[in-house]
Amino acid sequence: MALGIAAAIILALLGMGGYQRHEPGDGRRLSTFNVTPLGSSETSKRSVQRTRAASPTAATPEPRPVTEPREAPVVPPPPVTLHLPGVIMLSQSDYAASNIGKIKGTAGTGDGTQTASAGEAGGDPSIGTGPGGEPMYAAEWYRKPTRAEMSTYLPAGKLGWGVVACRTIARYHVEDCRELGETPGSRIAGAVRQAAWQFLIRPPRKGGQPMLGVWVRIRYDILPQGSKELDDD
Secondary structure (H helix, E strand, O other): HHHHHHHHHHHHHHHHHHOOOOOOOOOOOOOOOOOOOOOHHHHHHHHHHHHHOHHHHHHHOOOOOOOOOOOOOOOOOOOOOOOOOOOOOOOHHOOOOOOOOOOOOOOOOOOOOOOOOOOOEEEOOEEEOHHOEEEEOOOEEOOOOOHHHHHHHOOOOEEEEEEEEEEEEHHHHHHEEEEEEEEEOOEEEEEHHHHHHHHHHHHHEEEOOEEEEOOEEEEEEEOOOOOOOOOOO
């Protein structure tokens, strides 16, 4: 009886359609499938297009003109006036010189000496005019050059005298020397002019103060050996 009841239940289930003999579908093997919902591809394309349309195109920046840096103007320093105690400084015009051949001195002799003229009160007297018509003063040695110092410049075997005019500068030195006269054919004046860089001359004084930049007359004599040397002017 139990077996019959079980068989009846199985038949009842088969008759109700709870078991199907055939597989679902059309019988073809499933190869590919897509889980994307319909319309999602078109929606994605539209959203991308909207995003591109919404984002503004970055404007290309215009190139800025390059401005070269300007150099600061060079301001020259103000001139410095040199003040030396006890020294009279002359202007540039006082140093102007002219052709010695056109110099007209005061009355003098053919040996290069000139007659002294009266100087200003409280100053050394001038002995005539120098280059450019400026006053010229007699030179006074601060230290007389030695024969060894002069031997390099003096012509060998020559005797006589030579006279030059030089400007006084600081520390008893002279510069800008010009030949004034010499024993004819001796070339002593040229030798004295070349050796003048080592001369030490006391500058003339005015009001007790030394004058720089003025003309002084320097004479140098070459005497025979054994004779007493004369004092150079």
